[in-house]
Amino acid sequence: DKTIYIRNISGIQLKKPGMTNGYIQFTLSGGNESKGGVFSATQDENTVMFSKKYYNDVVEFKTLIEQKINTEPTTQSSTSNLDEIKKLKELLDIEAITQEEFDLKKAELMK
Incomplete structure (x- = not known):
């Protein structure tokens, strides 16, 4: 279990599922996320894997997070x-x- 606070998210990467599962990866300020594609993402603690069945839900989730990030005061x-x-x-x-x-x-x- 890991909690990621929206205020700490500096970027989101979404990989659409194809021959393999897709993933959504959160880049955190000062974080060290995996950059090696889907196979490396499986080992990254800031990445959530998903199948084709959940792609539309994950896209909606990403949009909601981005909207929240964009409404937060920024410095x-x-x-x-x-x-x-x-x-x-x-x-x-x-x-x-x-x-x-x-x-x-x-x-x-x-x-």
């Missing part, structure tokens, strides 16, 4: 926003997020 500097955009670009490059998700989040961070 991020522009430097940390640029770091977040860099992380998002990495997720885009490995096709963990769509171009639309990237553009939307980038626009929010640039405000």
Whole structure:
């Protein structure tokens, strides 16, 4: 059992299930999450694996968390926003997020 507080989440990666299970991985400030794909994710304590059956529920869950994060007061500097955009670009490059998700989040961070 592990509790992850929303205020500590600095990013969320969602991997859609295909030939293997999917996963949702939480990046925490100062954390050291696995970056090796689905097989490494199975060993990461900040990752939850799921089957195709639960994909739509997990997408909804991710959206709710992102909405909550975006309504929390923030003290991020522009430097940390640029770091977040860099992380998002990495997720885009490995096709963990769509171009639309990237553009939307980038626009929010640039405000």
